[in-house]
Amino acid sequence: MNMIKFRIVIISTLLLYGNFRTSAQEIYAGRYKAVFTAAPKKVPTAKTPDGPLAGNGDIGLTLGGSPDKLCFYLGKNDFWRAYPVYPGGGIALPGWLEVKISALRGADYYAEQIQDKALITGRFTKKGLGVDMKAWVSATSNTIVVEFTATEACTLKPQLNATQGNTAVNTAGTTARISWVTRAFEQGPLLEWPCRVAMAMKILGAKAAADGSIQLKPDQRIKLVITMYTDQDDKNWKERSIKEAQQLNEPALAKLKEKHEAWWKDFWSRSNVRIGDPFMEKYYYASQYLFGATSRGGKFAPGIWGPFVTRDSSAWGGDYHLNYNYQAPYWAAYSSNYIDQTDNFDQPLLDYMDKGRQHAKDLLGMKGIYYPVGIGPKGLVTTRWPLTPDEMEKRYATREHTIDGGYKFLGQKINAVFSVGNMLMRFYSTYDTRYAERIYPYMLACADFWEDYLKFENGRYVIYMDHYGEVMPNLRNKGIWRDMLGDFNSTLSVGLVKMLFKGMIDVSSFLNRDAGRQEKWQHIVKHMSDFTVAEVNGRLSLKSVEKSPSPWHSGVNGLARVSIHGLILPGGVCGPKTDSVFNQILLGDVAAWKEKMKGTGQWANTLGNGIETCFPAAVRVGYDSDEILTYLKDRINVQSLPNLWITAEGGGIETLAAVPLTINEMLMQSYEHVIRVFPNWNRAKDAAFDQLRAYGAFLVSSKLEKGQILYVRMSSEAGRKCMMDNPWPGKRVQLIRNGRKAEVLNGKTFSFDTQVGEKLELIVVPGS
Incomplete structure (x- = not known):
C-alpha cells in the first residue's frame, strides 16, 4: 500500500x-436536570429521600432542611452496624453538616441536581438577600465540598455532626483549625466486626469566630470542605481524615474539581441513546446518574438505599436482599457499558460462602451453599429472627425465634443462585478470564447444592419446597404460615436452576475446568421440568408453580414479577429466540396485564415492586413498544420524586435499572448470544x-x-x-x-x- x-x-x-466515544454529557445528559422549588419533605427518611443527591459510589450526599437550616446528610456504603438483626443492625448514618443562616428564615427555595456535572446548586432568597450554594462529592477522593456566596452580608454557622445512639461511641474535637467528629461501633453482643468513621472539616475563604459562625460578605466565596474515611478505607481512618482536610487549599480543590469533571465526562462517554422522547430520556439519564453516584468498583457494594442514608435503621437494614433487590440495580449497567460500576457486586457473596456452606450442611444436610434472604458485607448476616421469644411474638405473632436455625430463609432455597444471573450477565458481556476465575468457585458451590437438592423423577428434574414467594409468620397469618409451605416446581426455581447449569457449562468450558461434570450438567438442562401452563379463557397462561398448598401460588397467575426473575431477568432462559411457541404464551400474559389494571400507573402491578423487572420483560417477549412506553410514563408520573428517583414501596435503588434497561432492550438485545438491533422499536x-x-x-x-x-x-x-x-x-x-x-x-x-x-x-x- x-x-x-x-x-x-x-x-x-x-x-x-470517530463517534464511538461520543459523550452523552455533551449531547443529551447535559439537557436534563432535577429542579426543586420547595424544601425536601422526605429527609430524613427510612427509605428513599426526595432531596437533591450527589455521590461518588461510596459517599452519598443528600440535601435536606430549609434555607435557614440546611442539612447535608453524609452516607457511606461501608459504614455498617454489623449486627445480625434489624431494626438496629445494617447500614448506619455517619453524620451530617448543618449550616444555619438565620437571615433566610422563611426564604424562597430553589435547587437543582445537575446530573452531567454531578453537582447540586441552590439559590435561597428573601427580600434583597440571595444566598447561592454549590455542593459536590469528589468522584476521585473522599471529599465533599459545599460552597456559599451571597448578595448581601449575612452570618453562616456550620456544624459538623456525627449521629449518636444505637450503641455508637462518639468523639469530637479540633486539630489545627480542623473540626472533626467520629462515630464507632466497636463492641457488643453479636457485633460481627467493628466499624468506625471520621469526618473532618476545613473552612476556606473565611475565618470562623469563637462560636463557629462565619461572616459572609457580599460576593465573598467560602467553602466548607469535608474529608471522610472509615476503618474499612484505612486503619488510620481518623488521622487520614484530619490530615487530608489540612492539606486542602484552593489549588488542590481546583485539581480535584478538574478530576471530578473528567471522571463524569468519561462516565457519560461509555454509551448513549437518542430516542426523540425528552421525558423518557430525562429519566434514562437521571437513572444512569443516580446509579453512577451509588456504585463504584473497588468500594463496598450499595445496599437497598445506596449511600443515600439519612438515618439509622433504614428499612430492611439497608442490606443486600438476595431475592432480587440486591441484584436488580445492576441489570442495566451491563448493556449500558458500565462494567466497572458492577465490580463491587461479587465480594459480599464470596465473603459469605463459608457461612453458606455451614447453613447447607447444618440445616439441610446438603453440599454447596445455602443463603438466607439478607446479608451484608464481610460475611455479615442481617436477617436473623428476633433474638428473644418475646420480641419474636411482638413482631411476628409467634414465639418461635429459632426457625431455620434462627435465620430468615423464608422458605426459599434459591437465594444464592439469584446472584449467578448477574455474574453470567457480566461474563457473557465481557468474556473476561480473570472475572470468570473469580466467580467460578461461587457458581460451582451453587451447582454442588442443586445437584444434591434436585430430585430426578419420571424422567425429569423436580424441585420440592422452594417457594415462589416468601413464606413466613406475620401478624396476619399467625400460626398457620406453615400450612403455606410446599411449593413444587416454582417457575422462579425451575428457571434460575436451568440458568445456573447452562452457565456452568459455558463458564467451565471457557476456563477448561471440570469437564468430567459437564455430562451431568447437560443432563439437568435437558431434563429440567418444563414451566407449567394451564388454559384460561381459551388461551394458555403461565402458572406460578406446578403445585402448592397456597391458594395464591397454586392459581394461574400468568407471567408476573417473580416468574420473570426465573424466565427472563435474570434467568435469561426464555424469549422469542429461545422458544417462539412458549414466548407466545408469555406475550399473551403480558397483554392480559391491561385487564388487571385498577388505575393509572398500575400496569404490571409495579407500584409495590417490579418496575425494573416487568417493563424490560415486556420488551423482551415482544409486546408493543409504544404501549410499554405509555404505561411506563404513567407509572413514573404516579410514583417518583423531584430528584427523578422512581420509587417503589418495597425497595430503593433497584428502580434505577427500570428505564435504562427498558430502552436498551428496545434498541438492542443479545440474549442467547444473537445480536438484534431495534428488535422492539417502532x-x-x-x-x-x-x-x-x-x-x-x-x-x-x-x-x-x-x-x-x-x-x-x-x-x-x-x-x-x-x-x-x-x-x-x-x-x-x-x-x-x-x-x-x-x-x-x-x-x-x-x-x-x-x-x-x-x-x-x-x-x-x-x-x-
Missing part, C-alpha cells in the same frame, strides 16, 4: 469510528444508540432514520464469533473490517469471526 492509500484508509476509519420513530454492550463482548452502535437502519457499527473486545439477526431482512449485507470492505453476508441470521480490538461496520448492499 502506498502512503496516499494508507492515509485514505486511516481517515475513512476515523470517520467511521420503526416509524427515529432513534440511535452508541456503544451498548452485547453478549460476546461487542460494543454496538446503530441509527434508525425514516424507517431505515443506516448502519450497525461494532467493536470486538474479545475476538469472539458474532451472530446477528440481519438488520435488513431479505437484503445482502456488506461487512467492513477496520475500514476495509470484507465479506458479504446474507440470510435471516448470519455469523462472522472477529479479532480482538477489531472495528466492524455493517451496511446494506445497494440494490440487494
Whole structure:
C-alpha cells in the first residue's frame, strides 16, 4: 500500500469510528436536570429521600432542611452496624453538616441536581438577600465540598455532626483549625466486626469566630470542605481524615474539581441513546446518574438505599436482599457499558460462602451453599429472627425465634443462585478470564447444592419446597404460615436452576475446568421440568408453580414479577429466540396485564415492586413498544420524586435499572448470544444508540432514520464469533473490517469471526 492509500484508509476509519466515544454529557445528559422549588419533605427518611443527591459510589450526599437550616446528610456504603438483626443492625448514618443562616428564615427555595456535572446548586432568597450554594462529592477522593456566596452580608454557622445512639461511641474535637467528629461501633453482643468513621472539616475563604459562625460578605466565596474515611478505607481512618482536610487549599480543590469533571465526562462517554422522547430520556439519564453516584468498583457494594442514608435503621437494614433487590440495580449497567460500576457486586457473596456452606450442611444436610434472604458485607448476616421469644411474638405473632436455625430463609432455597444471573450477565458481556476465575468457585458451590437438592423423577428434574414467594409468620397469618409451605416446581426455581447449569457449562468450558461434570450438567438442562401452563379463557397462561398448598401460588397467575426473575431477568432462559411457541404464551400474559389494571400507573402491578423487572420483560417477549412506553410514563408520573428517583414501596435503588434497561432492550438485545438491533422499536420513530454492550463482548452502535437502519457499527473486545439477526431482512449485507470492505453476508441470521480490538461496520448492499 502506498502512503496516499494508507492515509485514505486511516481517515475513512476515523470517520467511521470517530463517534464511538461520543459523550452523552455533551449531547443529551447535559439537557436534563432535577429542579426543586420547595424544601425536601422526605429527609430524613427510612427509605428513599426526595432531596437533591450527589455521590461518588461510596459517599452519598443528600440535601435536606430549609434555607435557614440546611442539612447535608453524609452516607457511606461501608459504614455498617454489623449486627445480625434489624431494626438496629445494617447500614448506619455517619453524620451530617448543618449550616444555619438565620437571615433566610422563611426564604424562597430553589435547587437543582445537575446530573452531567454531578453537582447540586441552590439559590435561597428573601427580600434583597440571595444566598447561592454549590455542593459536590469528589468522584476521585473522599471529599465533599459545599460552597456559599451571597448578595448581601449575612452570618453562616456550620456544624459538623456525627449521629449518636444505637450503641455508637462518639468523639469530637479540633486539630489545627480542623473540626472533626467520629462515630464507632466497636463492641457488643453479636457485633460481627467493628466499624468506625471520621469526618473532618476545613473552612476556606473565611475565618470562623469563637462560636463557629462565619461572616459572609457580599460576593465573598467560602467553602466548607469535608474529608471522610472509615476503618474499612484505612486503619488510620481518623488521622487520614484530619490530615487530608489540612492539606486542602484552593489549588488542590481546583485539581480535584478538574478530576471530578473528567471522571463524569468519561462516565457519560461509555454509551448513549437518542430516542426523540425528552421525558423518557430525562429519566434514562437521571437513572444512569443516580446509579453512577451509588456504585463504584473497588468500594463496598450499595445496599437497598445506596449511600443515600439519612438515618439509622433504614428499612430492611439497608442490606443486600438476595431475592432480587440486591441484584436488580445492576441489570442495566451491563448493556449500558458500565462494567466497572458492577465490580463491587461479587465480594459480599464470596465473603459469605463459608457461612453458606455451614447453613447447607447444618440445616439441610446438603453440599454447596445455602443463603438466607439478607446479608451484608464481610460475611455479615442481617436477617436473623428476633433474638428473644418475646420480641419474636411482638413482631411476628409467634414465639418461635429459632426457625431455620434462627435465620430468615423464608422458605426459599434459591437465594444464592439469584446472584449467578448477574455474574453470567457480566461474563457473557465481557468474556473476561480473570472475572470468570473469580466467580467460578461461587457458581460451582451453587451447582454442588442443586445437584444434591434436585430430585430426578419420571424422567425429569423436580424441585420440592422452594417457594415462589416468601413464606413466613406475620401478624396476619399467625400460626398457620406453615400450612403455606410446599411449593413444587416454582417457575422462579425451575428457571434460575436451568440458568445456573447452562452457565456452568459455558463458564467451565471457557476456563477448561471440570469437564468430567459437564455430562451431568447437560443432563439437568435437558431434563429440567418444563414451566407449567394451564388454559384460561381459551388461551394458555403461565402458572406460578406446578403445585402448592397456597391458594395464591397454586392459581394461574400468568407471567408476573417473580416468574420473570426465573424466565427472563435474570434467568435469561426464555424469549422469542429461545422458544417462539412458549414466548407466545408469555406475550399473551403480558397483554392480559391491561385487564388487571385498577388505575393509572398500575400496569404490571409495579407500584409495590417490579418496575425494573416487568417493563424490560415486556420488551423482551415482544409486546408493543409504544404501549410499554405509555404505561411506563404513567407509572413514573404516579410514583417518583423531584430528584427523578422512581420509587417503589418495597425497595430503593433497584428502580434505577427500570428505564435504562427498558430502552436498551428496545434498541438492542443479545440474549442467547444473537445480536438484534431495534428488535422492539417502532420503526416509524427515529432513534440511535452508541456503544451498548452485547453478549460476546461487542460494543454496538446503530441509527434508525425514516424507517431505515443506516448502519450497525461494532467493536470486538474479545475476538469472539458474532451472530446477528440481519438488520435488513431479505437484503445482502456488506461487512467492513477496520475500514476495509470484507465479506458479504446474507440470510435471516448470519455469523462472522472477529479479532480482538477489531472495528466492524455493517451496511446494506445497494440494490440487494
